[in-house]
Amino acid sequence: MTCKSANIVYIQSLGHSGSTLLSRLFNLHPNAFSMGSFRELEIDHADDIDTLCGCGKHPSECVVWRRVFEHFVERGQGCFRSSTGGLGRQQFLRSIRVIDSLARTTSSTHICELTHDGRRVQGYAERIPERTVMIHFVRDPRAIYRSYLRLINPPTKLGRFSLAVKIARFYFRRNMYTLFLKRKYCKRGLRYIRIRYEDLCDAPDQQMHDVFRTCKLEPLTVSTAYQNEVNHIIGGNVNRFKPLGSVRDERKFMFEFSRSLFSFVTLLNLPMILAFRYPVLKTTNA
Numbered sequence: 423m424t425c426k427s428a429n430i431v432y433i434q435s436l437g438h439s440g441s442t443l444l445s446r447l448f449n450l451h452p453n454a455f456s457m458g459s460f461r462e463l464e465i466d467h468a469d470d471i472d473t474l475c476g477c478g479k480h481p482s483e484c485v486v487w488r489r490v491f492e493h494f495v496e497r498g499q500g501c502f503r504s505s506t507g508g509l510g511r512q513q514f515l516r517s518i519r520v521i522d523s524l525a526r527t528t529s530s531t532h533i534c535e536l537t538h539d540g541r542r543v544q545g546y547a548e549r550i551p552e553r554t555v556m557i558h559f560v561r562d563p564r565a566i567y568r569s570y571l572r573l574i575n576p577p578t579k580l581g582r583f584s585l586a587v588k589i590a591r592f593y594f595r596r597n598m599y600t601l602f603l604k605r606k607y608c609k610r611g612l613r614y615i616r617i618r619y620e621d622l623c624d625a626p627d628q629q630m631h632d633v634f635r636t637c638k639l640e641p642l643t644v645s646t647a648y649q650n651e652v653n654h655i656i657g658g659n660v661n662r663f664k665p666l667g668s669v670r671d672e673r674k675f676m677f678e679f680s681r682s683l684f685s686f687v688t689l690l691n692l693p694m695i696l697a698f699r700y701p702v703l704k705t706t707n708a
């Protein structure tokens with residue numbers, strides 16, 4: 423039943439970190455398939471999904487997902503339901519079934535998941551560490567703040583302040599937890615790599631080369647392949663796909679900050695900014 427060769431490549435990141443971009447680059451590999459987020463599959467039947475697949479179709483009409491759902495509906499067990507952020511025994515077994523079904527359907531050896539429930543990866547690391555790769559994907563916390571700020575746009579200074587504090591706390595906790603997972607499970611076979619969003623935008627080929635090597639996949643030059651390729655990612659910002667050139671422009675983000683806001687958010691996030699070697703102060707060579 424269980425496909426022995428299917429590996430789980432888990433993108434461990436916060437929202438608004440560019441994980442869909444990484445997922446799409448990973449998906450370019452002929453032996454890899456990026457599935458997107460399990461959170462979007464919290465359904466009993468494929469018809470319940472109100473999100474579109476990356477191919478532009480409803481999942482029940484998508485050539486890949488339709489076959490996966492058929493597999494589950496046949497067995498009368500629904501597809502997947504995650505109620506807590508973690509990965510209990512039932513949820514683990516169901517996740518593995520979905521992943522194995524995807525691996526068979528797409529003839530892939532590596533299935534990439536990017537659910538932002540940070541605890542899910544622990545379920546894999548604990549039970550099948552030798553089949554799990556954790557990509558610890560980080561982005562400058564100030565850029566994440568800016569991204570949420572655009573989305574939520576609190577009208578008052580106090581609102582912006584509390585948003586910044588909330589994100590800083592979450593950023594710190596999640597990343598410390600991820601480092602804890604690395605420490606605990608790498609000696610049991612979990613493979614780990616840390617990638618920064620900014621480096622990925624600057625040098626996608628080099629970063630993806632490292633990712634593929636960590637996954638024990640053949641190297642692949644992604645920049646020439648990164649066009650409007652078809653993907654079947656569920657969830658994420660697949661519809662906001664941008665060509666790589668314009669993504670690269672986003673590295674200018676932090677220089678648009680007003681000086682006071684910039685230094686305030688920097689102070690809030692200082693431990694993680696230092697840990698991930700982001701520039702603390704404004705630099706001029708942007």
Ligand SMILES: [Zn+2]
Nearest residue numbers: 475477484654
């Ligand atoms: Zn599709």
